[in-house]
Each structure stands twice: as structure tokens, then as C-alpha cells.
Amino acid sequence: MKPAVLTGEHFMTGDVACAEGALAAGCLFFGGYPITPATEIAEHMASRLPDVCGTFVQMEDEIAAMASILGASCAGVKSMTATSGPGFSLIMENLGLGICTETPCVVVNVQRAGPSTGLPTLGAQGDMMQARWGSHGHYEIIALAPASPQELFYTTITAFNLSETYRIPVLVMTDEVTGHLSERVVIPEAGAIKLRHRPAPKGRKDRFKAFQPGPNGVAPMAIAGDGYGIHVTGLTHDERGYPGMNVETQIEMMHRLTQKIRNNLDDIIRTESYRLEDAEIVIVSYGISARSSLAAVDEARAQGIKAGLFRLITVWPFPEQQIQKLAEKVRGFVTVEINLGQIHLEVQRCAGSRVPAVLVGHPGGAVITPEQIVDTLKTAF
Amino acid sequence: MEKNKIRSDHPLDAMLRTDRIPHIWCPGCGIGTAFSACMVAMQASGINLDKTVMVSGIGCSGRGAGYTRLDSYHTTHGRAIPFASGMKLANPELNVVVFSGDGDLFAIGGNHFIHAARRNMDITVICVNNLIYGMTGGQAAATTPCLAKTTTTPLGNPDPPFSLPLLAFASGATYVARWTILHTRDLTKSIEEALNRRGFSFIEVLAPCPTGYGRKNKERSLDTLKIYQERTVIKNGAHPMDAVMDFGNSITLGKFVDHDRPTFSDNYDRTCRPHFA
Ligand SMILES: Cc1ncc(C[n+]2csc(CCOP(=O)(O)OP(=O)(O)O)c2C)c(N)n1
Ligand code: SF4
Ligand SMILES: [Mg+2]
Numbered sequence: 001m002k003p004a005v006l007t008g009e010h011f012m013t014g015d016v017a018c019a020e021g022a023l024a025a026g027c028l029f030f031g032g033y034p035i036t037p038a039t040e041i042a043e044h045m046a047s048r049l050p051d052v053c054g055t056f057v058q059m060e061d062e063i064a065a066m067a068s069i070l071g072a073s074c075a076g077v078k079s080m081t082a083t084s085g086p087g088f089s090l091i092m093e094n095l096g097l098g099i100c101t102e103t104p105c106v107v108v109n110v111q112r113a114g115p116s117t118g119l120p121t122l123g124a125q126g127d128m129m130q131a132r133w134g135s136h137g138h139y140e141i142i143a144l145a146p147a148s149p150q151e152l153f154y155t156t157i158t159a160f161n162l163s164e165t166y167r168i169p170v171l172v173m174t175d176e177v178t179g180h181l182s183e184r185v186v187i188p189e190a191g192a193i194k195l196r197h198r199p200a201p202k203g204r205k206d207r208f209k210a211f212q213p214g215p216n217g218v219a220p221m222a223i224a225g226d227g228y229g230i231h232v233t234g235l236t237h238d239e240r241g242y243p244g245m246n247v248e249t250q251i252e253m254m255h256r257l258t259q260k261i262r263n264n265l266d267d268i269i270r271t272e273s274y275r276l277e278d279a280e281i282v283i284v285s286y287g288i289s290a291r292s293s294l295a296a297v298d299e300a301r302a303q304g305i306k307a308g309l310f311r312l313i314t315v316w317p318f319p320e321q322q323i324q325k326l327a328e329k330v331r332g333f334v335t336v337e338i339n340l341g342q343i344h345l346e347v348q349r350c351a352g353s354r355v356p357a358v359l360v361g362h363p364g365g366a367v368i369t370p371e372q373i374v375d376t377l378k379t380a381f
Numbered sequence: 382m383e384k385n386k387i388r389s390d391h392p393l394d395a396m397l398r399t400d401r402i403p404h405i406w407c408p409g410c411g412i413g414t415a416f417s418a419c420m421v422a423m424q425a426s427g428i429n430l431d432k433t434v435m436v437s438g439i440g441c442s443g444r445g446a447g448y449t450r451l452d453s454y455h456t457t458h459g460r461a462i463p464f465a466s467g468m469k470l471a472n473p474e475l476n477v478v479v480f481s482g483d484g485d486l487f488a489i490g491g492n493h494f495i496h497a498a499r500r501n502m503d504i505t506v507i508c509v510n511n512l513i514y515g516m517t518g519g520q521a522a523a524t525t526p527c528l529a530k531t532t533t534t535p536l537g538n539p540d541p542p543f544s545l546p547l548l549a550f551a552s553g554a555t556y557v558a559r560w561t562i563l564h565t566r567d568l569t570k571s572i573e574e575a576l577n578r579r580g581f582s583f584i585e586v587l588a589p590c591p592t593g594y595g596r597k598n599k600e601r602s603l604d605t606l607k608i609y610q611e612r613t614v615i616k617n618g619a620h621p622m623d624a625v626m627d628f629g630n631s632i633t634l635g636k637f638v639d640h641d642r643p644t645f646s647d648n649y650d651r652t653c654r655p656h657f658a
Contacts, residue, residue: 068463229452
């Protein structure tokens, strides 16, 4: 039997690194449904969860998988599922339940090219707006985009930590290329991994209000069986968790659900800058496309173009203040992503009329090459 | 004088979220009776109520979860069972009870039902079968009798209904019973029995929906109860194949299945986690 944290140096795929990250984060429940290119995460969890007395269950579909991880989380266990496009669509229904009921959990989307069944074995980044708005209604969400197997390991831990702190499903938006890429992954000592846990209720059980926000805007979470006698519903509800079929309750609930994210952006938003200090053109990218962008920056610099990279690790909530600030001092933005313009729309919005923002996109199925990016850097500005 | 005093307490107060009463159910609706039977059975069963959870889907029946003081989870339409499965697997100490409607559990949620029964997930599922989608105003369900009138089958339902006990049995449920809300004692005993056994237990409870079903089919609540009284036959141990439901003729009630087989967790512990035994 292996421990939860496989301390040491490994050569592993992104999918396996993601699963190991989940285990290192204390995940004890995986409800899943096979789908390329995310299947290896489920398979690895199926073989590894018994090591830590966790449970793997292959559900009948992704709707059930998502429902099962919410149930497991409400019963007090860190839980996750992993899927790709078609399954991500099915997950949307209960993702909304998780947001509305403030239930922590992690959903991994190893993106492949869509729409529909698309290109099952080839990567894309076409689900980024679905990650933001795919479930009905207005809400805040957290989505992270790792760029390597090593980062998938850490990002999955971060995803669990943020989901626990903010009581929200967190999306890990990786892609087929990163998921199937084998690279060196260093797993630290268990003691070096910082884990967060959902805020626990204090005080008298009979006075406890299940959705009354704490100091950081997040309500302490009572677990089923703890004796709090809580009611949890996907209907619009008040701080007690009771349904309130009126506009006032809706306004108050929406305020709680959105402010707990909007008021904690400093803790949630993670980005990385490369050669940005004197950059005139800023590439905005994430995931596998950020790796091509990194190479493009060096190549462009070699050709005399002052380029830099602003890499999004947190994609949602969108780092709009950072982009707005950059817009004050640069000549333009280039968004690089394997879709035909999704995060590009956000960059355009934040750049406003101040500077031009162009796209280097791709319909899906291949990575964008550094040459394509450099070409645009040379011609667009 | 004393005996005319209106009592403010109720024997089920300890089980109910009294601050949420009045409930939403219509006069003559059968859900309340099924719900009280469930509450009474829970109290009588001796199970640890702090460790007992009610999970509902969406519908009039699904509102049950909102009226109990137990930890309760009102989920999405059809998804109560997979949510409940996740809870039970994450904390096997919990007694997990699903209380929901026929549309919820057998139309949109039908796939989840058969798979949870196949796995012999250790949960209790109580289905209020009012033959209709009550909450949305009386549309045809997967349980609506052939030729019955509903708002989406104004000329009569062309579809035949599922036999829920047969479906449960064929899917692998290890306890299967059918009662009506008129048979409260049998129903309560049955729920109590189900709560105290391991494995996937399923209880169908026939209940009138005067608003959604009765009105269209010229059947008042009392007429429905009369049918429950006059046309039901209790046949404990009958094969689920023989559990008929012909409202013009005969309706078979009783406990049809009660046998043991390993639950999902039994099998998972044996095959995957023997080292933690
Ligand atoms: C995904 C989805 N589709 C449709 C609905 C609308 N809806 C709410 S309740 C319901 C039917 C409920 O029927 P049943 O489970 O029999 O419960 P009853 O109201 O009869 O007790 C429907 C279709 C919904 N809430 N969610
Ligand atoms: S509509 Fe039917 S099921 Fe719903 S509360 Fe009224 S009588 Fe009951
Ligand atoms: Mg119904």
C-alpha cells in the first residue's frame, strides 16, 4: 500500500499527476464516468483510493458522478470527478447545485475539441466560457488552468484548497495535451503541502444558521450527521437554508454567493509574469498555449520585439484589474488559446479602447506553435 | 373545558421543522400521509436520528426534505439517488433515506434508480406514486395509467406505465414493497423494517393527487381512497411479476422482495480494501 503523498521524483502524465495531486490534497471520494482524454484520472483514482481507505465509484453517467461527489462532500469528505467535453456538459446541471448549496468539490475537465463528440483524442481549450457560464443562472466560479503535469499536481491541490475555503466547486481546466504529456513531476514531503479545510461551525447547534457568512464572507459548513439538523436546497434560500420564493431572498442569496468570491480575489487569483517589466506587447495565455507563448516571447525578443507573457493560472474569476493595469502601459495584447476567441473576449473587454487586443486562436485538435504567435506579434502592431 | 383546549404540540414535533409549516401540499393530497408514516417509522425504528439524512429530488413529494428536522438535502430533479449514494459511501455510518416522487425517481431519475438497485447501495428509497407530475400542474408521468387524462395527454395517455416493484426487483433491489396511504400501519411498519435492514430498499406508496390527477380524471381524493380500500389485495411474498396495478379491477399490495445480498460497500471492502477490514 502506498501513502497518500508519493514523495519523490516521478515521470508521469498530467492525468496521473492530477490524480496524485488530489490524493495529496486529501481527496477520499471519486465518482466518475470514463471519457477520453480524462479516463486515466479515473483509472488512477480507482487503483489508488483504496490505499488511503477512500472510495472510487464508477457512476452511470456524469450527471450521477457530479451528484455523487456533492453528496460525498456534504457527508464530510473531499471529493472530485474528472471528465471531458461531453461529460462536462452533463456536469453543468449539478454544478449549479454545488454553487447554490455552497458545496466544496473539484471537477477536472481535460479539454478535447468540440462541439459535440468532436475530436475525442485531440486537445483544445474550447470549454473556457462553458466553465464560466455553462450552468444556468448568474454566479461566480473558480477555474484554474495548469500548464504542465507538475503544475497539474499543484493546481489540483490548490483547487481543493480554494473549494474548501470558499465552499464552491472548483474547476481544473486542463487539456488533452497536458493530460497526456509525460514529464518530470516532483512530489514534496507531505508536511510541505499546505491543506485547507472548510470552515467548521462553532457555538450552539440550535442557533446555527447553515448559510450565515463568516468574516471572510463564507459560511461555516455543517456536515451531515454532525447533529446540526441542517436543510440544504437548490431553491433560493435564506441564511437558515430555508427556501424563500421571493425577490428579497434571491437578492440576498446572490449577494452571498457572489461576494464571497469577489471580496477575496487576492487569495483566489494566481497569475505568472514572464519578461513583462519592459514589455510593449503582452501575450495573455493559459494552459498548454502558455507554453507555446513562453517560447514565442523569447523568439520575439530575439527579433527585437519587446514581448512579455501574462499567464493565467486562475482564469475565473478573470484577473481583470491586472489586465486593465497592463493596458495603461503597453501597446497591445495578444491572446493565445485553442479556440476561436473566448478568453480573448475578456482581454478585449479589459483592454477597452486604450490598446488593440488580437487573437491567435485555433479551432482545436492541435497546439498553437510559437512561430504562429511570433508572426502575429510581427504583423499585428 | 380542558378537553376543548387546542393543543399546540404534535407527536411529530421533534421530527418536524415546525417553523416551516404550513406546508405547500394541497388539501386532499396524499404526500403528507406518506411523509408522516416515514417520520413515525423513523422514530419507532430506533435508528440514530442524528445520523439519519433525508434526500429529495424535485416535485411536491420532493419537498418532504424541507419539512423534517433531520439533516436534509433537496437536490435536483431526478438526482436524489446518486447524491444519496455519494453520502452513504462517504460516511457509511449515515442512514440515508430518499423521499421523492414517481416522476423524479422513474422518469428523469430512472437510470439512477436502476443502477443504485443493481449496486445494492445501502439506502432506503420511498417513492410517492401519485401517477402524475404534481408540481408542474399534472403532466403525464412514466407511471400514468394508459388512457388516463393529463394536461399533456388531453385525449388519454397512449403510453403504458412502469410497474415499479417489478422494475426494482429486476434491477436488483433487495427489499421491495407497495402500499397506499390508506394502509398507514402496513406502510409505517414497512418503512421501519426497511430502515433497519442493509441494502437497497424500495417502497412505493400510492397517493392521491386531487389537483393534478384527480381533476382531469374526475376522481376526488375520497374516490381514490375508496379505490385503495375496495380494490387492493394484500399479497405478501407475491412475485413482483404478479403485483398488478389495475385501478378498475385490482391492485396488489404487500412486501414482495426481502432478501440479502452483499451491498456495494460489502463488495468494495472485500475486493478493494481488505487491508482496512
Ligand atoms: C431538469 C428539470 N426538468 C424539469 C423540471 C420541472 N419539474 C419540477 S417537478 C417535476 C415533476 C415532479 O413529478 P413527481 O416527481 O412525480 O413529483 P410530484 O410533484 O408528483 O410529487 C418537473 C417535471 C425540473 N425542476 N428540472
Ligand atoms: S399538486 Fe398534487 S401532488 Fe402536488 S401538493 Fe397538490 S395534490 Fe399534492
Ligand atoms: Mg408524482
